[in-house]
Amino acid sequence: MSEIPSWTPLHARLHRTLRQKKLLPKNQQVLVAVSGGQDSLCLSKLLLDLQPKWKWQLGIAHCDHRWTYDEGISLHVQQIAQSWGLPFHLRIAPEVKKSESAARQWRYQALIDIAQTQGYATVVTGHTKSDRAETVLYNLIRGSGTDGLQALTWERPLAPGVRLVRPLLDTSRSETLQFCEQQQLSIWVDAYNQDLNYARNRIRQELIPYLKTHFNPQVETALSQIAEILRADVEYLENTAEQIQKQAMAVPTVEEDPASNSPPRLNRLVLQQAPLALQRRVIRKFLQENQTKALSFEQIEAVTGLIAAPNCSRTSSFPGGVTALVEEEWIILNTEV
Numbered sequence: 001m002s003e004i005p006s007w008t009p010l011h012a013r014l015h016r017t018l019r020q021k022k023l024l025p026k027n028q029q030v031l032v033a034v035s036g037g038q039d040s041l042c043l044s045k046l047l048l049d050l051q052p053k054w055k056w057q058l059g060i061a062h063c064d065h066r067w068t069y070d071e072g073i074s075l076h077v078q079q080i081a082q083s084w085g086l087p088f089h090l091r092i093a094p095e096v097k098k099s100e101s102a103a104r105q106w107r108y109q110a111l112i113d114i115a116q117t118q119g120y121a122t123v124v125t126g127h128t129k130s131d132r133a134e135t136v137l138y139n140l141i142r143g144s145g146t147d148g149l150q151a152l153t154w155e156r157p158l159a160p161g162v163r164l165v166r167p168l169l170d171t172s173r174s175e176t177l178q179f180c181e182q183q184q185l186s187i188w189v190d191a192y193n194q195d196l197n198y199a200r201n202r203i204r205q206e207l208i209p210y211l212k213t214h215f216n217p218q219v220e221t222a223l224s225q226i227a228e229i230l231r232a233d234v235e236y237l238e239n240t241a242e243q244i245q246k247q248a249m250a251v252p253t254v255e256e257d258p259a260s261n262s263p264p265r266l267n268r269l270v271l272q273q274a275p276l277a278l279q280r281r282v283i284r285k286f287l288q289e290n291q292t293k294a295l296s297f298e299q300i301e302a303v304t305g306l307i308a309a310p311n312c313s314r315t316s317s318f319p320g321g322v323t324a325l326v327e328e329e330w331i332i333l334n335t336e337v
């Protein structure tokens with residue numbers, strides 16, 4: 001690897017990760033989402049250095065949210081892209097985004113738009129192991145189940161023809177900082193990250209350091225591993241639940257149900273064969289597909305309880321006037337108000 005100038009352990013790790021996980025195929029057009037902060041700058045420099053080996057066509061995208069504390073950052077990122085000889089794509093928000101989630105939503109849409117119009121098959125972001133650990137904690141505190149805890153995956157489809165890849169999920173924020181310092185990359189410090197009014201920032205600035213000092217110096221790695229393990233668990237459970245749901249939703253024959261417009265239903269005999277973990281998943285998926293309003297854990301539990309309940313049992317009415325009831329071997333979702 002000596003032909004790459006200043007080859008570091010981070011170069012070696014990224015090269016290995018990309019090979020093992022097959023995240024960024026050779027010769028691809030890869031759009032790097034650069035905020036100007038240490039993580040995405042570290043990622044773009046690493047990809048730039050590895051580029052001769054992988055022959056990607058790299059480009060840099062920056063999304064300007066027009067927040068006052070962001071002023072000057074887009075020019076900063078543009079100058080870096082130019083100094084590396086990479087195409088630079090800028091999107092400016094049509095209006096100032098009021099919340100972090102509105103800003104994120106607009107940002108992903110802007111990145112999709114650049115990728116689709118400029119022919120990039122992949123968008124990469126600088127999410128790190130530290131982001132993953134924080135997301136696990138954040139979702140745990142909010143009461144997420146396994147699906148929320150496996151958040152921040154290595155890759156996922158973003159839009160038709162565009163994938164999102166996060167190649168730095170095994171690298172910590174302290175490592176990206178050290179790398180930027182070594183490489184003398186000029187980091188833009190995001191004022192938003194210092195604002196302790198935001199729960200995410202309190203997790204990053206207060207909770208994680210507390211856990212590191214008092215419980216486990218490697219807490220970021222530990223939490224991030226939980227996410228990695230749960231990702232595979234969730235994938236397996238989801239696929240199995242999907243199969244069971246298909247069997248349980250098999251439409252009754254005309255003799256069994258002459259009504260042409262029969263309401264959504266699940267077969268209890270099929271569900272009774274499944275373990276509770278899968279029963280809950282099937283019920284949740286079934287409700288998500290047939291009920292517009294999000295349901296609480298208690299409401300999903302009430303429907304799950306119908307799997308073994310006596311005939312004619314029913315739940316109380318859910319938002320939108322929907323009720324689930326037992327009719328012989330069926331759980332029926334009654335949408336009549």
Ligand SMILES: Nc1ncnc2c1ncn2[C@@H]1O[C@H](COP(=O)(O)OP(=O)(O)OP(=O)(O)O)[C@@H](O)[C@H]1O
Binds near residue numbers: 032063064065107124
């Ligand atoms: N203004 C921006 N322009 C381009 N890319 C950005 C911008 N802000 C963030 N990114 C990309 O997203 C990554 C994650 O950033 P950050 O953690 O601040 O965002 P987030 O809102 O928490 O993201 P997510 O919702 O995906 O978790 C960065 O490493 C970078 O790749």
